[in-house]
Each structure stands twice: as C-alpha cells, then as structure tokens.
C-alpha cells in the first residue's frame with residue numbers, strides 16, 4: 001500500500017521549539033498526521049499523510065458508544081548529530097495488534113505500520129526537539145467508525161497517528177513521587193482488558209486518580225482485583241522494587257500492561273548483573289520491607305518518564321518514606337543508560353534503536 005503524501009509545510013515549529021522547557025506533555029500537535037481506513041471485506045485502504053485537522057465521524061460511530069478504541073505511545077528522539085531514532089517500535093506495533101485482537105479490531109501489517117510511523121516522523125522531522133529528555137511523542141490510535149447503535153463488532157475503522165513535541169519529563173529535576181495504595185477501586189480484573197492499551201481502562205482509572213491527587217499524592221498504586229493484596233501497576237506505568245539484592249516486578253498475567261520500558265528495564269538490569277524476578281508481590285511484603293529497611297529503591301517505568309523514582313507509599317492511613325524520599329542508585333543508572341541508547345549517545349548492544357534519518 002502506497003502512502004499518499006499531501007503534507008502541509010510550515011515554520012510554526014520554530015516558535016514552538018524556541019523554548020523546549022515550556023513544551024509540557026501532549027498539548028501541541030505537529031503539522032501533519034497519518035490516516036488509513038478499514039472496511040470489512042476491503043481491508044485497510046487509502047493511507048495518507050495529510051495536515052493535522054479535526055476529522056468527521058458519525059455521532060453513531062461505534063467507538064463513541066461502546067469504546068472500541070485502542071492506542072499506543074512511543075517517541076522519536078534526536079541525537080547530537082541530528083539523526084532521529086525510534087526505540088523498539090515493533091514492540092509497540094505488536095502490542096497494538098494484541099490490543100486490536102482482544103477488542104475484535106483488525107490488526108495492521110507490522111512492516112506497513114512501521115513504514116507509516118517512519119514516514120510520518122520523516123515528514124515531521126523539524127518538530128523533533130533538540131534537548132536531551134525532550135522528544136516527539138507519537139500517538140497511534142485505532143477506533144471503530146461504523147454508525148450503528150447495536151452492541152457489535154464494527155465493520156469500519158480508522159487508524160491514525162498524530163505527533164506532539166514533548167518536554168523533558170523531569171523539567172525540574174528527577175523528582176521522587178508519592179503514591180497512594182488504592183484499596184477500593186481496581187484498574188483491571190482477570191479475564192478483562194488490563195493488558196490492552198484500550199481507552200476504557202483509562203476512563204476507569206480516573207476516579208481513583210483524582211481522589212489520590214486531591215489527597216496530595218501523585219499516582220495510584222493499583223492492587224489486584226481479586227484479593228486486593230498484590231501490587232499491579234502505578235498510574236499508567238509498571239512498577240519495580242529493589243528489595244535486598246533482588247529487583248522485583250509483578251508478572252504479566254493479563255491484568256498488567258506489558259510495558260516496553262518494563263521489558264527494557266528487565267533486560268538492562270540483568271545486563272548489569274542484577275537479579276530480576278517477575279513474581280507476585282503483596283503490599284504487605286512491601287510495607288514490611290520498608291519497615292525492615294530492606295527495600296532500598298522503588299520506581300515506575302513507562303515511555304513518558306523512562307523511570308520515575310517512588311519516594312513515598314501511602315497505605316492504610318500511613319505514609320511510608322522510601323530511602324528518605326531520595327533517588328536510588330540503580331534507578332539513576334537505569335535512567336542514564338536507557339536515555340543514552342534512546343538518544344544515540346551510546347552503542348546499542350541490545351538492538352533496540354531504529355534510525356529513521
């Protein structure tokens with residue numbers, strides 16, 4: 001399938017990128033987007049790169065009523081020599097297809113999807129920020145567009161990719177977060193869609209997140225839906241705990257989003273010789289480890305922040321401080337090594353980096 005190119009060119013990025021410290025996250029969009037349509041029987045058709053603009057869908061479109069909508073999140077990074085890189089993009093494409101299958105949506109050919117991403121990044125290359133930590137965030141999204149009010153699988157879809165220049169996550173330094181252990185509301189249940197980047201999962205998480213923030217915490221630490229005992233994720237990131245000599249993270253068993261950064265942290269920590277264990281870990285075990293002083297580091301992992309140190313855990317009315325709220329050595333080392341690979345500052349022995357230009 002040949003992508004029809006009708007992009008707009010502008011110089012708007014010059015003003016937008018004049019102060020990369022002010023970019024924030026996901027507020028500004030570049031000039032162009034990628035679009036492709038799907039019709040049952042015909043398949044994916046009419047791919048194009050065209051100016052970023054609102055598009056029309058029917059008020060009866062199935063995604064608006066029953067939530068057949070999935071997305072991805074990845075970034076394009078600029079190296080010192082002006083090269084632009086993607087990081088493990090095939091992992092995002094495969095996860096998009098896993099989400100699509102679970103929600104009865106059509107999958108995309110991996111090579112075609114990668115081509116759509118790289119062509120769009122090439123087209124928007126001047127929108128990729130220059131400072132370390134800043135990047136061009138890419139948001140591939142698939143939605144059901146058939147106008148129909150019966151609860152059923154759509155026969156029509158739209159897949160698009162928009163891009164947004166984003167600032168360094170830690171604009172004011174590597175700040176440890178305060179997390180709130182949520183004991184009433186859950187994010188995902190066994191057999192559900194917790195492993196998918198499906199819009200409904202985020203709608204379901206808003207209530208508890210808002211409550212936690214109103215109480216002065218940054219994120220919710222989700223527990224398992226069955227026993228409300230085992231730790232799952234923090235906000236929209238995966239979670240790691242360094243207890244003694246072991247780096248522990250909950251296993252992927254359907255209720256946890258399989259983060260690309262999670263996989264990266266596991267491989268990289270192992271390459272440092274760290275004993276990484278994927279196993280169920282209860283909040284009770286974590287609290288005892290904090291009290292006994294064996295829990296030395298905790299951090300969240302995700303594309304937005306890479307790794308984000310956890311400085312405090314609130315559980316059953318008590319605030320437990322980790323490492324006096326500071327930043328762990330392993331957390332810092334993982335952060336440095338991962339961004340050096342992402343920005344082309346270091347040889348990539350893992351085969352993660354993909355050069356676009």
Ligand SMILES: *Cc1c(COP(=O)(O)O)cnc(C)c1O
Pocket residue numbers: 073197233235236237238257258259260261262301302303304
């Ligand atoms: C996207 C996401 C993550 C992190 O995934 P990455 O691929 O590392 O960005 C973790 N948990 C949830 C719920 C997410 O939506």
